[in-house]
Amino acid sequence: MEGPSVTPTPNETAKPHFRSDVTVELVKHTASDSDVLWAARVSTAGEQSLEELNKDPERSKGLINYLMRDRHGSPFEHNSMTFFISAPIFVFREFMRHRVGWSYNEESGRYRELEPVFYLPGGERKLVQQGRPGKYEFVAGTPKQHQTVTEAMEAAYRRSYEAYQDMLAAGVAREVARAVLPVGLYSSMYATCNARSLMHFLGLRTQHELAKVPSFPQREIEMVGEQMEAHWAKLMPLTYAAFNNNGRVAP
Numbered sequence: 001m002e003g004p005s006v007t008p009t010p011n012e013t014a015k016p017h018f019r020s021d022v023t024v025e026l027v028k029h030t031a032s033d034s035d036v037l038w039a040a041r042v043s044t045a046g047e048q049s050l051e052e053l054n055k056d057p058e059r060s061k062g063l064i065n066y067l068m069r070d071r072h073g074s075p076f077e078h079n080s081m082t083f084f085i086s087a088p089i090f091v092f093r094e095f096m097r098h099r100v101g102w103s104y105n106e107e108s109g110r111y112r113e114l115e116p117v118f119y120l121p122g123g124e125r126k127l128v129q130q131g132r133p134g135k136y137e138f139v140a141g142t143p144k145q146h147q148t149v150t151e152a153m154e155a156a157y158r159r160s161y162e163a164y165q166d167m168l169a170a171g172v173a174r175e176v177a178r179a180v181l182p183v184g185l186y187s188s189m190y191a192t193c194n195a196r197s198l199m200h201f202l203g204l205r206t207q208h209e210l211a212k213v214p215s216f217p218q219r220e221i222e223m224v225g226e227q228m229e230a231h232w233a234k235l236m237p238l239t240y241a242a243f244n245n246n247g248r249v250a251p
C-alpha cells in the first residue's frame with residue numbers, strides 16, 4: 001500500500017536468523033462440502049435448506065465425485081480460505097504465478113525494515129539434481145555438500161544484510177537498500193483462494209502417488225502446498241477425497 005515516506009531507522013541489533021521450514025496458518029475460512037452441493041443443486045432443485053442438502057450423505061458424496069470426474073468446476077468456487085504464509089521470497093515468486101482465483105497481500109520492503117530471517121536447506125532437503133531437463137531426479141547431498149551450502153549461504157546472507165543495514169544507517173531509503181537482499185530472505189503474505197483454485201495449485205505444486213499428471217515442483221513451494229492441503233482436507237473432506245480419487249486434476 002502506498003503511504004507517506006518515513007525516515008528509515010536501522011535496527012542495529014538485528015542478527016541474522018536461519019530457518020529451514022515454512023509456515024502456513026489458516027486464518028479465515030468459509031468452506032465446506034455443503035457449499036459445493038448448494039451450488040450444484042441449484043441446477044435441478046433450486047434453493048435448498050442445509051438439512052435437505054445433507055440428508056443423504058451417499059448421494060452428496062456421489063454428486064461431488066461426479067462433478068470432479070466430469071470437470072464441472074464452478075460449484076467448487078463458492079467458498080473461501082485465507083492463509084497466512086511465511087516462506088522465502090523465491091517461493092512467493094513462484095506462488096504468485098497462480099493468477100486465477102487467488103488474492104495476495106505481501107509485507108512491504110518499502111514501508112518497513114525487513115527482518116534478517118533467511119532460508120537454509122534442512123538436512124533432509126535433497127541437494128543434487130541428476131539427469132537432463134524434463135527427466136531428472138533429486139538425490140540426497142553428502143554431508144560435505146550440506147556443509148558447503150550452509151557456510152556459503154550464511155556468509156552471503158550476513159554480508160548482504162550488513163550492506164542493507166549500512167545503507168539504512170547512511171539514510172538511504174528502504175526501497176533502495178533492499179536491492180541487496182537475496183531471494184532466500186523470508187517474507188509473509190495473506191493468500192486467499194477457493195477450493196477450485198487450490199486444487200489447480202496442488203496439482204502443479206505437489207507430487208503425489210495418486211496424481212494422474214505428474215508435476216515436478218520445487219520442494220520449498222511443495223512444503224507450503226502440503227500444509228495448505230492438510231487444512232483444506234479437514235474443511236472439505238468429500239471434495240478432498242474426490243480430488244484424490246480423480247487423479248488430483250482440478251475440475
Ligand SMILES: Cc1cc2nc3c(=O)[nH]c(=O)nc-3n(C[C@H](O)[C@H](O)[C@H](O)COP(=O)(O)OP(=O)(O)OC[C@H]3O[C@@H](n4cnc5c(N)ncnc54)[C@H](O)[C@@H]3O)c2cc1C
Binds near residue numbers: 097098205216217
Ligand atoms: C514444475 C513447474 C515448473 C515451472 N517452470 C517455470 C519456468 O521455468 N518459467 C516460468 O516462467 N514459469 C514456470 N512455471 C510457472 C507456470 O508456467 C505457471 O505460470 C504456473 O504454474 C501457474 O499456472 P497457471 O497459469 O495454470 O495458473 P493460473 O494463473 O492460476 O491460471 C489458471 C488457469 O487459467 C487459465 N488462464 C490463466 N491465464 C490465462 C491466460 N492469460 N490465457 C489463457 N488462459 C489462462 C489457464 O487454463 C490456467 O491453467 C512452472 C510451474 C511449475 C509447476
